[in-house]
Amino acid sequence: MKRALGPLVTLVALLVLNAALQRALNPYYFQVLILVGINIILAVSLNLVNGFTGQFSIGHAGFMAAGAYGSAMFTLTVGQRFAGALVSAHLPQAIAQGAALLVALLLGGLLAALFGYLVGLPSLRLRGDYLAIVTLGFGEIIRVLILNVDAIGGARGLPGIPHWANFFWVFLGVAVVVAVSRNLAHSTYGRALFAIRDDEIAAEALGVDTTRYKVTAFVIGAFFAGVAGGLFAHYLSYLNPNSFTFIKSIEVIAMVVLGGMGSISGSMLAAIVLTLLPEVLRPVKDLRMVLYSLMLILLMITRPQGLLGTRELSFGRLFGRRPATEPRA
Amino acid sequence: MSASLLELDRCTMQFGGLKAVADLDLTIQKGELVGLIGPNGAGKTTVFNMVTGVYAPTRGAVRFEGRTISGLKANRIACGGITRTFQNIRLFSRLSCLDNVAVAAHPHRKAGLLSAVLRTPGFEADERALRALALEMLDVLGLASHADAPATALAYGQQRRLEIARALAGKPRLLLLDEPAAGLNPQESEELMRLIQDVRRRFGLTILLIEHDMKVVMGICERIAVLDYGLKIAEGSPAEIRSHPRVIEAYLGDESASA
Numbered sequence: 001m002k003r004a005l006g007p008l009v010t011l012v013a014l015l016v017l018n019a020a021l022q023r024a025l026n027p028y029y030f031q032v033l034i035l036v037g038i039n040i041i042l043a044v045s046l047n048l049v050n051g052f053t054g055q056f057s058i059g060h061a062g063f064m065a066a067g068a069y070g071s072a073m074f075t076l077t078v079g080q081r082f083a084g085a086l087v088s089a090h091l092p093q094a095i096a097q098g099a100a101l102l103v104a105l106l107l108g109g110l111l112a113a114l115f116g117y118l119v120g121l122p123s124l125r126l127r128g129d130y131l132a133i134v135t136l137g138f139g140e141i142i143r144v145l146i147l148n149v150d151a152i153g154g155a156r157g158l159p160g161i162p163h164w165a166n167f168f169w170v171f172l173g174v175a176v177v178v179a180v181s182r183n184l185a186h187s188t189y190g191r192a193l194f195a196i197r198d199d200e201i202a203a204e205a206l207g208v209d210t211t212r213y214k215v216t217a218f219v220i221g222a223f224f225a226g227v228a229g230g231l232f233a234h235y236l237s238y239l240n241p242n243s244f245t246f247i248k249s250i251e252v253i254a255m256v257v258l259g260g261m262g263s264i265s266g267s268m269l270a271a272i273v274l275t276l277l278p279e280v281l282r283p284v285k286d287l288r289m290v291l292y293s294l295m296l297i298l299l300m301i302t303r304p305q306g307l308l309g310t311r312e313l314s315f316g317r318l319f320g321r322r323p324a325t326e327p328r329a
Numbered sequence: 330m331s332a333s334l335l336e337l338d339r340c341t342m343q344f345g346g347l348k349a350v351a352d353l354d355l356t357i358q359k360g361e362l363v364g365l366i367g368p369n370g371a372g373k374t375t376v377f378n379m380v381t382g383v384y385a386p387t388r389g390a391v392r393f394e395g396r397t398i399s400g401l402k403a404n405r406i407a408c409g410g411i412t413r414t415f416q417n418i419r420l421f422s423r424l425s426c427l428d429n430v431a432v433a434a435h436p437h438r439k440a441g442l443l444s445a446v447l448r449t450p451g452f453e454a455d456e457r458a459l460r461a462l463a464l465e466m467l468d469v470l471g472l473a474s475h476a477d478a479p480a481t482a483l484a485y486g487q488q489r490r491l492e493i494a495r496a497l498a499g500k501p502r503l504l505l506l507d508e509p510a511a512g513l514n515p516q517e518s519e520e521l522m523r524l525i526q527d528v529r530r531r532f533g534l535t536i537l538l539i540e541h542d543m544k545v546v547m548g549i550c551e552r553i554a555v556l557d558y559g560l561k562i563a564e565g566s567p568a569e570i571r572s573h574p575r576v577i578e579a580y581l582g583d584e585s586a587s588a
Contacts, residue, residue, distance in 0.1 A: 180446050187445035187452070188431070188438045188459060191424065195432040198421035205381055205415075207407035207436040207499055216442065262423075310423060 010175050018168035030167075034235055036275045037170035038228050043255035043271040044177045044264055045224030050253065051262035052181075052190065053217045054197030055124065056132045060225050060252045062139030063112040065244035067226020069152055071108030072161045072233040079104050080162060101164040105173075105230040112226025113219045115142070120218035124211060127200075139249055146241045157240035158233075165234035173231055174268075177224045181264050184220075193217055194262070258299060260306025265313035270306070334359045334535050335380065335411075335503055340389035340399070342375050342559075349375040351559045352389070357503070362529060362536045364550035366543075366570075368579055371556040373539045374416055377505050380537075381413050382406040393503065408436040413505035414492040416539070420480040426491055427476040430463035433498035437462070463498055469528060470494040486517045490524070497528065503535045504528075510542040518542055522549050547571065555579065 021030065042060060049057045079100040086096035115138075123134040147155050184190045195203040196210050204210050233239050255274050259266030277295065281288045299307075335357040342350040350372040357363050365373050378384045380391055382403035391399040398406050412433070421429050438459060440452040467473045470490040475483060483491060489509055496504055509525070510518045522545055529536055540546045546553060547567040555563040555570060557579040563570060570576055 183446050183448055187456065188435055188440075189442055189445050191428050191432045192435055194424055194428070195421045198423055199419045201383070202415065202419035202421065203432065204403040205383070205407055205413055206433040206495065207404050207412075208432065209402075209404045 007179075011172075014168050014171050014175070017171075018166060021167055032275070032279050034165075034167065034170050036272055037167075037174050038232050038235075039252070039255065039271040039275045040174050040268050041170075041177050041224055041228040041231070042252045043259065043267040044174075044181055045221045045228070046252050047256045047259070047262065047264060047267040048181055048184070048193075048217050048224075049221040050256050051260075051267065052185065052193040052197065053214055054261075055214055055218070056128060057135040057218065057221070058132050058246075058249045058253060059119070059135030059137075059139035059142075060221075061244040061246065061248035062135075062142040063116060063222040063225035064229035064232070064248070065139075065142050065146060065241070066115050066222075066229065067105075067108035067112040068229030068233040068239055068244070069108075069146060069158065070111035070226065071104040071230030072158055072239055073152060074107050075100065075104045075161060075164075075234065076158075083162075097162070097164045098169070101169060101230075101234055104234070105169075105227050108230035108233075109223040109226040112229065113223035116219045116222025117215065120215045120222075124214040124218060136246065136249075139244075139246060143241050143244050146244075153239065155241065157238055159238045161233050161237045161239065163234065163237045165231045170231050170235070173224075173227055177227075178264060178268070180220070180224075185264065189213070189216070197262070254296065258296070258306055260308040260310055262310045263306065263308040263312055266306055266308035266311075269308065269313075273307075333357065334361075334394060335537070336392040337376070337380070338390045338392065340376075340379055340386040340391060342372070342379055342384055343387040348559050350379070350386075350556075353556075353559075353561055355554055355561065355564075357535060357537060359535055360533070362525075362538070362549060362551050364546040364553040365537060365539045365556065366541070366546055366553060367556035370558075371579075372559040373556055374507060375559075376556070377413060377507055377537075377539065380406075380505060381411060407499055407501075410500075410502040411505065412496040412499040412501040414489075414496050414507055414509060416507040416511065418488050418492060420488060420491060420495075422479070422481045424480060425477050426467060426472060426480050426483065426494075427460065427463050429480050429491060430466050430495050430498045431459055433495045434459045434462045434466075436499055466494040466498045467491075469497065469531065470524065486513050486521075489513065489521075493524075493528070497532065500532075501534070503537065506536060506538045506540075508539050508541060510540055510545045513542075515544075518545055521545070525549060 025033065042064065046060045049055050083096045083100035086099060087093055119135065119138045123131055126134060146152060152158055192203065192208045192213050195208055196213060200210055255270040256267050258274065259270030278288060278292055281291050284291060333356045337353050337355040340350060340353045341348065353376065365376060367373055379386045379399065382401050385400045390397050393409065393411060398409065421432065438455055440455040444452040464473060464476060467476055470493055472487060472491060472494060480488065480491060493509065510521055513521060525536065526549055528534065538550065550567060553565065553567055553570045554561055555576050562575045562579060563573045
């Protein structure tokens with residue numbers, strides 16, 4: 001029974017906040033809040049690959065795009081009818097749309113995960129720079145593909161996606177990716193990933209199937225990037241390939257590095273800071289991106305290990321039970 | 330069933346024009362403690378790398394418990410019962426001592442990825458068992474009180490012992506030790522010798538050991554093989570090796586200098 005408590009509390013809190021915040025915040029602040037949530041999902045999922053496993057992937061925007069377009073296309077072709085059918089079966093609209101959105105997000109995530117598998121399997125045998133280049137290339141291929149397929153809008157973008165994502169769904173995504181990351185970190189699997197990061201040869205010599213683990217981390221990371229993309233699509237109602245450029249990948253990497261490689265709460269904190277910073281700097285107009293970059297440089301000089309290093313803030317109480325690894329007999 | 334645990338059958342390892350190991354035959358019986366010695370660059374670590382799958386031998390075969398293992402991936406060989414330590418210490422620097430050892434207990438996990446993410450009771454039991462095993466290994470090597478310390482916080486000699494604890498956690502049947510006494514003072518070496526013998530009895534291990542410290546090698550090995558320039562130049566008991574003319578030549582340059 002205790003096991004179900006954490007997730008239950010999280011769900012109720014999200015529902016209450018969802019209703020309250022939509023009324024209390026002005027639309028601009030609300031949208032920034034949603035973008036913060038989506039960026040947290042992106043940063044925490046990339047942290048699994050770059051931070052936990054030490055594999056330098058710079059194609060995260062590509063996985064996000066795959067998830068965004070995949071889930072949007074599902075909703076536009078099947079999801080809307082599915083939601084309509086649920087409504088005519090006398091389900092409340094919010095639940096009908098939520099169910100359709102959930103399916104769309106899962107499919108988007110799975111599509112991104114499939115891409116992650118296809119890219120990861122051959123390329124994760126490569127190290128460092130080589131992997132970075134392969135993932136960079138992959139991200140660009142996805143974007144250029146989308147740009148040239150008219151059926152999904154091409155360069156004009158894909159309009160008319162129903163506005164189904166809200167605070168509840170975005171932050172449910174945040175809760176899930178954080179819980180998965182944290183549980184993974186405190187398990188044999190997480191230890192194996194850390195071992196690969198610290199010394200791949202020793203890990204292999206101790207029986208860790210390094211290729212399999214790297215691919216697993218990569219696939220899980222891609223899945224959540226896809227979910228983040230799906231939420232993005234269903235919040236903005238419009239997709240454009242320009243949202244998924246190389247710059248977006250770099251932005252997410254900046255969050256992971258700034259937060260402290262391997263620290264989940266660090267990635268979250270950095271995602272919040274780096275999403276809010278450009279918004280806070282809006283009044284300075286032309287100097288905005290100059291100041292933004294300057295602050296990034298200063299932060300990295302003063303804290304090269306990232307905001308939190310490899311440490312974690314304790315959110316054990318927020319997301320349920322303590323890790324099983326803490327108490328020792 | 331033959332009693333030989335490990336068998337290198339005419340193993341050659343060639344890097345471009347360099348033959349690091351040439352036509353090496355070496356057989357280790359179950360329960361033996363065998364030393365592998367030779368001057369720097371003789372190919373000792375290359376032998377370890379061939380046995381543990383870091384390299385696949387260019388020619389020849391490595392057999393473990395009668396099955397050919399050369400060409401298998403290193404992680405498969407480790408799960409199959411051969412683990413090792415490294416000459417230049419390779420600990421997971423950002424993990425605690427306990428976690429370093431727990432990583433190596435990894436082949437014995439039962440819970441799957443999904444149950445780890447969902448924290449099922451089966452996973453928690455599995456996790457407890459792995460940590461208990463890791464803690465036991467730390468205890469055997471006298472490091473239990475350092476379980477939560479980061480691996481890099483240990484003194485050098487302790488780091489060497491942590492590597493052994495880590496190799497033991499994989500429950501190997503054959504343990505390869507690459508210069509375990511390197512950089513230790515005489516007293517620490519003495520202690521290490523006792524520890525190696527203790528560990529061997531306790532876990533019924535077969536051990537192959539590379540070592541430069543002759544006191545250690547002569548003290549604990551039952552049989553010694555000598556490599557020089559990739560060739561096995563001698564094999565025998567410590568007493569035989571000590572007086573073997575080719576060994577003396579390899580180490581001292583020429584025979585007359587060995588008084």
